Amino acid sequence: VEDEVKSTMILFLAQLSGNDDSQQNFTLNWKLGSDPCIDQWQGVVCDTRNSSVKNLLLDRLSLSGTLDVAMLCNLPPLAASLTYLSLDRNNINGGISEEIARCKQLTSLHLSGNHLSGNLPTTLSKLTNLERLDISNNNFWGRLQPDLAGISNLKMFLAQNNHLSGEIPPFNFSNFDQFDVSFNNFSGVIPDVHGHFAAESFLGNPQLCGTPLPKNCSGSPVAGTSENSEEQKESSAQPPSHSPAIAGDSSEETKKSSNGPSREQILMYSGYAAIGAFVILVIVWKLCTRRRKEKRIEALNEKAVNQEGSTQKANYVSSENRAGVSRSDFSVTSESGMVSQSLVVLSRNTMHELKLEDLLKAPAELIGRGKNGSLYKVVLENGKMVVVKRIIDRSVPGSDFKQRMQILSQVKHPYVMSPLAFYCSKQEKLLVYEYQQNGSLFKLLHGAQKSFDWTSRLGIAATTAEALAFMHQELGQQGITHGNLKSSNILLNMNMEPCISEYGVMGGEDYQQQQQQQQHSSSFLSSFTSIASSDPTTFKEDVYGFGVILLELLTGKLVKSEGMELTEWVQSVVREEWTGEVFDRTLISEYASEERMVNLLQVAIRCVNRSPEARPSMNQVALMINTIKEEEEKSLIYEV
Numbered sequence: 001v002e003d004e005v006k007s008t009m010i011l012f013l014a015q016l017s018g019n020d021d022s023q024q025n026f027t028l029n030w031k032l033g034s035d036p037c038i039d040q041w042q043g044v045v046c047d048t049r050n051s052s053v054k055n056l057l058l059d060r061l062s063l064s065g066t067l068d069v070a071m072l073c074n075l076p077p078l079a080a081s082l083t084y085l086s087l088d089r090n091n092i093n094g095g096i097s098e099e100i101a102r103c104k105q106l107t108s109l110h111l112s113g114n115h116l117s118g119n120l121p122t123t124l125s126k127l128t129n130l131e132r133l134d135i136s137n138n139n140f141w142g143r144l145q146p147d148l149a150g151i152s153n154l155k156m157f158l159a160q161n162n163h164l165s166g167e168i169p170p171f172n173f174s175n176f177d178q179f180d181v182s183f184n185n186f187s188g189v190i191p192d193v194h195g196h197f198a199a200e201s202f203l204g205n206p207q208l209c210g211t212p213l214p215k216n217c218s219g220s221p222v223a224g225t226s227e228n229s230e231e232q233k234e235s236s237a238q239p240p241s242h243s244p245a246i247a248g249d250s251s252e253e254t255k256k257s258s259n260g261p262s263r264e265q266i267l268m269y270s271g272y273a274a275i276g277a278f279v280i281l282v283i284v285w286k287l288c289t290r291r292r293k294e295k296r297i298e299a300l301n302e303k304a305v306n307q308e309g310s311t312q313k314a315n316y317v318s319s320e321n322r323a324g325v326s327r328s329d330f331s332v333t334s335e336s337g338m339v340s341q342s343l344v345v346l347s348r349n350t351m352h353e354l355k356l357e358d359l360l361k362a363p364a365e366l367i368g369r370g371k372n373g374s375l376y377k378v379v380l381e382n383g384k385m386v387v388v389k390r391i392i393d394r395s396v397p398g399s400d401f402k403q404r405m406q407i408l409s410q411v412k413h414p415y416v417m418s419p420l421a422f423y424c425s426k427q428e429k430l431l432v433y434e435y436q437q438n439g440s441l442f443k444l445l446h447g448a449q450k451s452f453d454w455t456s457r458l459g460i461a462a463t464t465a466e467a468l469a470f471m472h473q474e475l476g477q478q479g480i481t482h483g484n485l486k487s488s489n490i491l492l493n494m495n496m497e498p499c500i501s502e503y504g505v506m507g508g509e510d511y512q513q514q515q516q517q518q519q520h521s522s523s524f525l526s527s528f529t530s531i532a533s534s535d536p537t538t539f540k541e542d543v544y545g546f547g548v549i550l551l552e553l554l555t556g557k558l559v560k561s562e563g564m565e566l567t568e569w570v571q572s573v574v575r576e577e578w579t580g581e582v583f584d585r586t587l588i589s590e591y592a593s594e595e596r597m598v599n600l601l602q603v604a605i606r607c608v609n610r611s612p613e614a615r616p617s618m619n620q621v622a623l624m625i626n627t628i629k630e631e632e633e634k635s636l637i638y639e640v
């Protein structure tokens with residue numbers, strides 16, 4: 001990569017990080033003496049020949065300087081190669097300058113969750129390759145240029161939570177898979193969304209009307225439509241009312257259109273506040289009653305244990321076999337009749353009134369014995385099949401385990417399996433999950449059946465990465481990692497889509513580190529959350545686990561075979577420059593794109609870097625894999 005590209009990138013990062021001294025910019029490994037591609041600068045993805053920079057992925061790095069896209073886009077070699085710029089979730093200031101149009105190859109621009117402001121540049125519509133634009137959760141104001149709708153490749157536009165105004169351009173919504181302009185100041189009639197998007201995408205714009213919002217546009221003219229669009233043009237080129245730039249403006253018209261909330265807004269917000277207060281009251285009431293109930297049970301248990309002298313252990317393996325039906329052999333400490341109350345059902349929809357006795361009575365079949373416990377397939381009385389995981393791992397204490405399960409039951413992702421119920425006593429932890437009849441990714445890769453093509457492998461990698469990135473993002477504060485990520489914990493649902501199982505069940509190394517650090521800290525909760533959120537290596541154990549899964553997908557080989565670790569084998573083959581030898585023969589024989597396989601291999605190798613700090617975040621991994629997948633999809637379209 002040319003020196004001028006390197007120095008421009010270093011200056012760009014220095015500006016972004018708010019550090020004037022480019023020599024000390026931030027902690028990334030960007031140095032003039034090294035090469036962004038060959039030396040794998042963090043957050044940089046290059047083309048397969050390692051000669052030009054394609055993606056800059058600098059999400060969630062607490063960058064608090066200024067965005068200067070002109071710096072990147074005014075440099076011809078960078079402008080000609082850059083396709084993906086992602087700066088989500090930092091604290092970056094400034095705006096998007098007109099020069100963005102020179103970065104002609106940009107397909108994705110992600111700027112969500114910063115403090116960016118100003119009008120969007122009028123030249124944005126010149127980015128004809130743009131497919132994904134995310135400017136949500138910033139302070140942008142002004143109108144959207146109607147010719148934005150002319151970007152024919154655009155399939156995602158996210159602009160929620162800004163101060164944008166004027167009419168929504170007539171986008172071709174049939175092309176879109178994501179669209180959200182909620183909570184802005186848009187006005188007028190919503191263009192035809194062809195049934196692709198619901199009201200949520202448009203909420204919080206009091207002057208907007210028409211389908212899919214419940215407010216129709218007939219009757220009194222909607223303020224801000226064509227009649228006063230000129231006024232609006234004037235006002236929308238200005239910052240929103242709370243900005244100091246407009247605070248001193250004496251124009252009545254401007255005040256009318258942008259100062260203070262309207263009556264409808266006040267009504268809407270008070271409605272939200274009332275609903276919010278009600279929900280909080282219900283939650284507090286539920287928590288109080290639950291706590292009281294738990295205390296009662298604990299007291300009863302203690303009493304019973306004291307009366308009996310000791311807790312009676314009931315092991316159902318040795319108990320009688322009723323009419324030849326095998327009984328569940330997970331052992332449970334009988335707590336004097338208190339067992340049924342101790343099974344915490346997390347998914348009321350699926351499990352209704354499941355009791356521990358029901359599980360124990362039901363026929364069960366041992367389907368696996370891993371290093372952390374055994375797994376049973378159980379058929380409930382109503383015919384529903386579940387699996388019960390009996391955990392022997394003692395690293396997570398009971399109280400912490402219960403807290404984790406409650407937190408995890410709140411975080412929902414379609415490709416992460418939530419436990420349906422759990423049981424936790426001093427001696428025992430049980431988890432109930434839905435049974436997935438299509439087995440695991442491990443079985444698919446290493447089992448007898450060997451028809452698993454490249455597109456499906458890439459799809460599984462992309463979906464799993466996105467799901468994991470979502471979990472890491474949602475559980476960032478609590479620092480709950482998966483802790484045991486491997487291909488046997490990636491299950492396949494009815495549609496052969498991957499579902500991550502056993503998230504957060506085992507402590508993992510990250511958890512143990514946190515525990516050790518907590519012992520040196522005074523306040524349990526404060527240390528728990530601050531360690532998780534400030535430690536850049538939290539979650540990097542999962543990234544490693546995911547990297548190994550990628551290697552399994554690419555090579556079709558076991559994680560360990562003939563005494564050799566897969567990661568070491570791959571690295572040694574790549575070092576010898578025999579990269580082609582790494583890939584699964586079946587992929588080669590189906591003529592899968594070697595370029596994209598090499599790209600995925602590069603991602604995998606970065607994930608399994610020995611140093612946790614050097615591994616990318618799951619968010620970055622998901623972005624990189626999505627780019628590869630998008631390229632694969634494009635090539636398939638061309639083939640057709």
Ligand SMILES: Nc1ncnc2c1ncn2[C@@H]1O[C@H](COP(=O)(O)OP(=O)(O)OP(=O)(O)O)[C@@H](O)[C@H]1O
Nearest residue numbers: 368370371372373374375387433434435436440488
């Ligand atoms: N919900 C499920 N539905 C169907 N099969 C499952 C389910 N959960 C796990 N399995 C499969 O059952 C087998 C045993 O799983 P188990 O979790 O006991 O072992 P493991 O994942 O190999 O090891 P570990 O104890 O470290 O998790 C694995 O092949 C796994 O893919």
